[in-house]
Amino acid sequence: MTRTAAAQDVIIDAGGRAGEVGGLLVRPPEAFCLLVLAHGAGASMRHPFMESAAADLAASGIATLRYEFPYMHRTSRRPDPPATLQATVRAAVRTAATAAPGIPLLAGGKSMGGRMTSLAAAEVPLEGVRGLVFLGFPLHAAGSPSDARGAHLARVGVPMLFLQGTRDKLADLGLLRPLLAGNGQATLHVIEGADHSFHVPKSSGHSDAEVLAGMAKTVASWAKGIA
Numbered sequence: 287m288t289r290t291a292a293a294q295d296v297i298i299d300a301g302g303r304a305g306e307v308g309g310l311l312v313r314p315p316e317a318f319c320l321l322v323l324a325h326g327a328g329a330s331m332r333h334p335f336m337e338s339a340a341a342d343l344a345a346s347g348i349a350t351l352r353y354e355f356p357y358m359h360r361t362s363r364r365p366d367p368p369a370t371l372q373a374t375v376r377a378a379v380r381t382a383a384t385a386a387p388g389i390p391l392l393a394g395g396k397s398m399g400g401r402m403t404s405l406a407a408a409e410v411p412l413e414g415v416r417g418l419v420f421l422g423f424p425l426h427a428a429g430s431p432s433d434a435r436g437a438h439l440a441r442v443g444v445p446m447l448f449l450q451g452t453r454d455k456l457a458d459l460g461l462l463r464p465l466l467a468g469n470g471q472a473t474l475h476v477i478e479g480a481d482h483s484f485h486v487p488k489s490s491g492h493s494d495a496e497v498l499a500g501m502a503k504t505v506a507s508w509a510k511g512i513a
Contacts, residue, residue, distance in 0.1 A: 291315075291344045298353055298381045300374040304366070307374060309353035311385055312340045317349035319390040319509050321419060322382045324375060324399025327365055330358050335396065335483065338495070339421065342502035348509065349389065351382045355399075365398065372406040379412050392509060394419035394447075397456070397482065401435065408441040417445040417512045419505055422482050425457040425465075433461045439469060446472045447508045449501050451480025475504050 296309035310331055313320070321343060325331050331352035340350045355374050357366045365371065379393055393407070393415045394400045400420035407418060426432045439446070448466065450457050459476065466472040477497060479490040484497050 293340070296351065296353075296381060296385055298374070298377050300356060300370075300377045302370075302373065304356040304370050304374060304377075307354045307356055307359040307377075309351055309378065309381065310340070311349070311351050311382075312344050313349035313386060314344040314347065316347050317344070317386075317389060318347050319392055319416075320349040320351060320382055320386050321505070321509075322375075322378050322391060322393040322403075322415070323350045323352045324378070324395030324403055325352070325354070325358065326395070326397035326399055326422075328363070329396070330354060335498075338498050339396075339502070342499045343505065345499075346502045346506035348392075348502070348506055349386060351378060351385065353378045353381075368402065368405065371398075371402040372409070375403050375406045376412065379415060383414050391415045392417050392419055394421070396421045397424045400424075404442055404446070405438055407444065408438040411443055415444060417447065417509065418442065419509075420446065420448045421501070422450060422454060422484065423448050423457055423462070424482075425462055428455040431458040431461055433465045436462070436465045439465070439472070442471060444471065445508075445512045447505065448472065448474045449477065449504065450474065451477045451482065451484055451486075453479060453481040456482050473508060475501075475508075477501065
């Protein structure tokens with residue numbers, strides 16, 4: 287399989303005051319599904335992590351549609367209200383279905399982007415989306431462990447894959463594991479030594495690039511079971 291595929295600019299109409307936002311579609315010829323991929327709170331769809339994730343996912347047969355939330359599109363540092371973020375998630379999913387008709391859809395994202403996707407799906411199912419993928423689900427603020435932000439996950443009606451690092455300060459595994467244990471839709475994949483950005487120390491014996499490539503393969507293996 288090829289590791290890279292050209293990114294195609296896409297315009298997403300988020301509606302209302304949000305207006306239009308940008309997106310990047312990467313679709314390798316052998317793609318068997320498409321992941322609608324949202325960025326985290328402080329990094330755009332063009333952040334190196336997002337670029338690398340899209341390339342590794344393409345190498346594993348997964349197309350991606352990355353997109354900006356309106357505040358990031360405006361180059362603002364302050365995230366939009368949750369309702370606007372979730373409306374953008376829905377708009378991105380609709381755009382993906384139009385841009386790549388006939389290909390099974392997944393949705394999710396890095397940190398906040400994944401959580402907003404899950405909140406949208408918990409309220410009203412995302413049309414055509416067969417599963418959700420979370421690259422570092424932000425269960426709580428750093429230093430304030432709680433599972434309250436994950437209460438809505440029980441209302442998500444599709445399979446979910448959580449990729450979490452053991453050093454992630456925004457997701458205490460001692461809280462996340464029991465939260466997901468009773469949810470038959472949830473699969474937890476733990477990356478030893480990784481932090482919230484999936485950075486691993488040299489002592490781990492692996493590079494960050496190797497970790498990200500392995501995560502893409504994990505997503506592909508899981509996706510083949512549900513797509």
